[in-house]
Amino acid sequence: MLRRVLTVWRRSLQARVVVSTMLLSALAVSAVGWLLLQQVRDGLLEHRADAVLAETATEVSDARDRLSAASAVDVDASGQQRDLVEPIIQRGATRGFGVVMAGPIDRSAHDPGGRIADGGAEFSPGLDTTSVPVKLEDHFAGHSGTAWTYTTVRTTSGDVTTRVPGIVVGSEVELPADGLTYVLYFLYPLDEEQETLGLVTRALLVAGALLLVLVAGVSWLVARQVVAPIRLARQVAERLAAGQLQERLRVHGEDDLARLAVSFNQMASNLQRQIRQLEELSRVQRRFTADVSHELRTPLTTVRMAGDVLYDARNEFDPGTARAAELLQTELDRFERLLVDLLEISRFDAGAAVLETDDVDLVDVAHRVVEAAQPVARKRGVEVVVRAPDRPCLAEADVRRVERILRNLVSNAIDHAGPAAASGAPGVVVSVEADDQAAAVAVRDYGVGLAPGESAMVFNRFWRADPARDRSSGGTGLGLAIAVEDTHLHGGWLQAWGRPGGGAQFRLTLPRRVGAPLHHSPLPLVPQDAGERAS
Template sequence: MRRLWPRGLRARLLVAFTLVTVLGAAAAAWSSAGSASSSLVESTQRRLTETIAGQITAIAPELTYPPDQEALDRLRGAVGDDALVTYGTAASASGSEVPLLTPELRAAVRSRARLVTQRITAEGRPWLLVGMPVVITAPDGKRTPSGVEVYAVRDLSAVEQQVGDLTRTAGITTALTLPVTALLALLAARGVLRPVRRLRDTARRLAAGDLGARSEPRGADELAELTVTINEMAESVQTSMAAMRQMQADARRFAADVSHELRTPLSTLTAVMEVLSAAADGMEPDARESARLAITETARLVRLVEDLMEVSRFDAGTAQLHLEDVDVPTAVRDCLRARGWLGRVELDAPAAAVLRLDRRRLDVIVANLVGNALRHGAPPVRVRVRVSEEDLSVVVTDHGPGLPREVLPHVFDRFYKADAARTRTPGSGLGLAIARENAQLHGGELTAGNDEGGGARFVLRLPREEAR
């Protein structure tokens, strides 16, 4: 039944409206036909019985009692064909339908001493059986049975034909209501669904980002109330989103301003740290340890500020590519060599694979991926470079515990830490986010997952056509 029931709101309204209307019309038509049929049968029965009773009453005073055979014949003749008149063992009958008279009818006439009727069906046709005793009325008004009983059989086929005509008329009436009902259902559905469609269009515009979309409420029904509620919800969402955008813009501007303002003092501090590093070997052990800690933290702060400035450029949309023809295997090897990782990383790359891209940004991506694998994974760390007709891929894997399922959706989130209690690392917490931004800036993608053999697996894919 669920499969057969229509799914669309318009179709359901049409079906429901049509079913209710047609069933109502059918019930009314059949009820009317049934009432008319009953009235027709009862009126015909009353007319026939009154006619027979009148015929008997008219001739009964002319009879002699006890009646002889001639009197019985006269009474039977007055009643008409298909009649039986009895008096004791004497009887006068005519017509081929007299045998239809039932013993139950004759017993009821004798016991009740009044007119009795019975409807039967014989030979596929309806019949009315009428039985009536002849009563003698004395001068004082006392009525006593004369012993004469009159029975008649009347055919009701004509009445049954009329009842059939009424039934067919009811069926035709019901059928004629179907197209009218369908038209009314269409009009009703159109009136109901028009505001629903307007709400749907408004919801689609809101989902597409048009937070100014609104529907004009019309009327005072439930749909108008729903329209007002949706408009209020859209207004609330628009206000919240505007406030959120303003907060995000303020946060980005604050990060950019702070990063910019920190560059000059950090440059001075870096120069001081270089002098301190050169002099650290001649210091006392405690002072040397403090100097090295200051140098490490200063380098970490410089890296954080640089990453924040890079992120602010991505947010502002000012990050640009400086494209050149780059031999990717050579660029990857140079990246590892510059950071002293060649002895710790297995590189699997073709002899040459030239791609037009931004060499500095490729270096940033590879450095972040390999550095992350070395810090949080376990050896061996492998870098594989593969080239196909459509793209170039750089796959970085390690043999550590891998990325937990709950961590995977947040790997590229800024400042995300899988373990809040994790010890401080040299990274800024922005490396993977910056790597993905650089990949997307090239028209490529950076994905994270787990290798089949265990460990984390990061895949960089860059299209072979010139990046835009």
């Protein structure tokens, strides 16, 4: 599931646009909603604080008026305290606020007292006196006047304790009975404001969710208008790449996408024209190569017959004429091989080359090729050895083409292995190996090697690393090009490695079964002795 989601995310521009737009919109809506909630909360608390302070001022003023009207001869401070606070408690029960009366406070003493925890406080039934913050009590221990703060109002009903946010306001009154100062604490719960804020929060959440859905729908529609033509262009491009050169985009309107479609169609028309010209030129070249090769066979046969006669009679000629007859015979052989290679290349270019497969033992093929190359190798003073396992290395292949590949590789290695022969080491080493999936043959020489970049160019037609170098095997310059075409026909690899002064190695890798995919080779491309030889 996760892999499928990641695949859709990587491949679908529309999905990325919609998801990105929703995420950015969610961040924006969250930020705006948070600011709105802060403004609403601050407004509600400010309004409630003003109302609470006004109501508290009224209650304190009324309490002071009643105390000033009390009899001066009344010395019962406890009774006067109850007479003062009970009416306020009763009004608080109807109006929804709680009351705590604490004291007295003696600021002239070291410990002014007046703490609720000291006992003697009068308070509303069910109200938890710990709802009054200690810091507010500390304030009245050293200051007079009115002060307020936020708190948590705790009330108890049976075994149930309720906690709601609230505002506590403290104000001082002086009892005539004892002339001491007491503090009245008014606790106002903010449950209504909390409900209002919750309602606003839910409304914002619903509105934000609806807005996100709307934004997702809008972004999906907008992205579809942009992505749909791009998808059509991709599909047409894929069909063009598959060879359907007549495919074109439909043009609607005159906007940027329409102009893009017009430009795409013009590009496709130009490509179609160029490809057809190249195909026609390639067809003409292939036909020319094939016709020339065939037409040259008749005069070559005639010249060959005359050359054979001269070559057979060379002993009757003077030395100069005899040498000319030998050179003529050599060049006729090379010319004949060149014609054969040109015909083979033309078959590859025309797609007419086919495989005649059978189970081939690469060890036997390697020994046959090396044995056939021994005369040339001895003439060059190069030793050619085969390193192969005792078991067969089988592969489903065309034995004629495989022998041709190895013959080209071994001949090239002999041509370039001259400097290594004097060291007493083998000039050319042919290694064979196979496993369950592939079989490989590597041809290693210890000659001049290849410069950086030449390992890819070496398979080009008529390419030579050193045009001035003599070819003892009479190569035509097409051997490696034909070899790589034969390898591709098998579905295999033909790779080259080389280092200046460290020799070169060519590796042929074939699948055990034709058409099977290749993932590795049983032999390394870089030989194990590369470092020792280079040093």
